[in-house]
Amino acid sequence: MAIEILFKIIFYLSGFIIFWAMVGYPLSLKFIGGAYKNRRIKKDYSHVPTVTIMVVAHNEEQVITDKLNNIIELDYPQDKIEFLIASDNSTDKTNELVKQFIKSHPEKSIWLYEAKDRKGKTNAQNEAQKVVTTEYLVMTDANSMMKNNSVKELMASFTSEDIAYVTGKLTYVNNQTTDVSNVESNYWDSDLEMREIEGRIQTITAGNGALYACRRKDYYDFNPIQSHDTAMPQLFALMGKRAISNHEAIVYEKAGEVIEDEFRRKVRMNRLILKHILPDLRILNFPKYKWFSYFYFGHRTCRYLLWISHLLIFVSNFLLTTTSWIYILTFSLQVLFYLLAVVNVFTRSNNKYMVLIYYYCSTILAQWVGVFSILSGKAKPFWEKAGSTR
Numbered sequence: 001m002a003i004e005i006l007f008k009i010i011f012y013l014s015g016f017i018i019f020w021a022m023v024g025y026p027l028s029l030k031f032i033g034g035a036y037k038n039r040r041i042k043k044d045y046s047h048v049p050t051v052t053i054m055v056v057a058h059n060e061e062q063v064i065t066d067k068l069n070n071i072i073e074l075d076y077p078q079d080k081i082e083f084l085i086a087s088d089n090s091t092d093k094t095n096e097l098v099k100q101f102i103k104s105h106p107e108k109s110i111w112l113y114e115a116k117d118r119k120g121k122t123n124a125q126n127e128a129q130k131v132v133t134t135e136y137l138v139m140t141d142a143n144s145m146m147k148n149n150s151v152k153e154l155m156a157s158f159t160s161e162d163i164a165y166v167t168g169k170l171t172y173v174n175n176q177t178t179d180v181s182n183v184e185s186n187y188w189d190s191d192l193e194m195r196e197i198e199g200r201i202q203t204i205t206a207g208n209g210a211l212y213a214c215r216r217k218d219y220y221d222f223n224p225i226q227s228h229d230t231a232m233p234q235l236f237a238l239m240g241k242r243a244i245s246n247h248e249a250i251v252y253e254k255a256g257e258v259i260e261d262e263f264r265r266k267v268r269m270n271r272l273i274l275k276h277i278l279p280d281l282r283i284l285n286f287p288k289y290k291w292f293s294y295f296y297f298g299h300r301t302c303r304y305l306l307w308i309s310h311l312l313i314f315v316s317n318f319l320l321t322t323t324s325w326i327y328i329l330t331f332s333l334q335v336l337f338y339l340l341a342v343v344n345v346f347t348r349s350n351n352k353y354m355v356l357i358y359y360y361c362s363t364i365l366a367q368w369v370g371v372f373s374i375l376s377g378k379a380k381p382f383w384e385k386a387g388s389t390r
Contacts, residue, residue: 004323007316011327014313017302025298026194033197041200041244043156050080050134051151052216056124058088060142061097067142068101072108076151082109086128089118120381121209123224129216137216139228144170144210144251153249154213164218164241165232167195167207168249182352183359184255192247194299199244202291203237205299206230211251224381227269230276230300237292238282263362270370271379277304307367337361 016024053071057064064085071083085098095114102110113128129137136158138151150168157166169192172185198204209229218241222231233243278284278301286293314334320327341361344354373379 004320007319010312011316011320014309014316017305017309018313020298021302021306025302026190028298029194029197032201036197036201039200041157041246042159043153043246044159045152045156047155047158048077048080048152049136049155049158050082051076051136051138051155051213052082052084052132052134053138053140053151054084054086054125054128054132055140055142056086056088056121056128057090057094057142058118058121058124059090059092059094061090061093063143064094064097065101066145068098068110070145071140072105072110073148074146074151075148078108080134081151082111082132082134084111084113084128084132086113086115086124088115088121088124090114120224122222122226122228122381125228126221126224129219132216135216136213137219138211138213139209140211140251141209141253144253146211147250147252150211150249150251151213153246154211157244157246157249158213158215162241163244164236164239165207165212165214165243166249167204167213167233167243167245168211168251169245169247170208170210171250171252172255173252174254183356187359188255192245195245196247198291198295198299199242202295203242204233204245205237205292205296207233207243207245210253211249225272225379227272229269230272234279234283234296237289237296238280263366266363266366267369267373270367271373271381273304273307273367273370274374277301304367307364307371310364 053074055064055067055071057067060067068083068085074081087095087098095112098110098112102108102112111131113124113131115124115127125139136155138154140146146168154166154168157163170188172188195204195206207229209227212228212232214232218236220232220235222228236243283289283293283296314331317327317331317334321331337357338361340354341358343349344358347354349355370379
């Protein structure tokens with residue numbers, strides 16, 4: 001009897017985590033956002049400080065020239081903007097193309113920083129930011145094309161000292177190209193909606209690497225295996241500062257068009273998943289951190305527990321099948337769910353529900369790969385670009 005109760009606790013607790021991560025928290029946030037509907041992100045367009053646009057690149061010869069042309073055309077006072085390409089030990093023509101571009105545009109303040117060793121994006125940022133002299137840093141990826149007014153929008157959002165980080169809105173330009181890019185785009189749109197509400201109420205729990213900004217004085221040298229996407233908003237929140245989203249600061253990018261590209265990207269994102277579950281006990285201090293504690297638990301902790309929750313609910317459900325027909329039914333549904341994902345591996349069905357199940361299961365599998373990488377000591381700070389996103 002006691003063992004049966006234990007299995008039921010595991011079953012329902014795991015089910016709650018899955019439900020809250022995917023359904024409960026998003027719905028609750030819409031309700032909470034409605035209560036704060038009159039609160040808006042303030043902007044001050046007279047705030048035009050000096051800015052360095054930093055682009056980190058590793059072997060980006062396919063897109064680096066387009067990126068350079070994109071950033072030098074940004075609508076921002078030319079005497080207040082500089083451009084820094086941080087090359088993470090590129091071995092293709094990236095550095096050569098940047099040097100050629102610099103020579104052909106002597107009127108622009110463009111610099112190339114070459115990291116001697118490849119240690120990943122965050123390390124290249126850590127090294128390159130030490131040569132920056134401007135008041136603010138704007139970080140953007142080599143394959144992300146910024147909207148003309150994006151820097152003005154980011155800077156306008158720094159209306160007070162407690163705002164330490166502002167992320168822009170990543171928009172996928174190929175959301176209708178394949179079923180995979182469509183699913184990823186839809187997922188991202190729902191996540192953006194949650195981030196907008198979180199930032200409007202207090203602070204977001206994560207940004208995105210395609211476009212974000214911070215004060216140079218607030219920059220922190222993170223461990224190279226960490227990513228600014230998750231590390232910066234969390235650090236500032238625990239310092240009592242805010243990280244917000246400005247969805248008028250837009251950057252365009254291609255989503256992965258094949259599941260293999262999205263899978264590799266998600267594996268990279270989960271390289272510190274065990275630490276992200278609860279990176280700091282202070283996060284649970286609800287009286288001190290208020291909404292951030294709630295946001296982090298729902299938006300991060302529960303999502304980072306999906307890998308283990310799915311295993312536990314499957315095993316406990318199997319062990320409970322002898323106790324009630326209800327558990328036979330729920331176990332059968334789980335088996336069917338995973339079988340549909342396996343079938344899609346071989347059939348590559350275009351059915352939107354099959355693709356959604358396949359995509360979701362791939363996400364869970366990517367978390368497991370991330371956990372294995374951590375436990376085996378194989379987690380690395382490097383990122384491999386996805387061919388279909390270039």
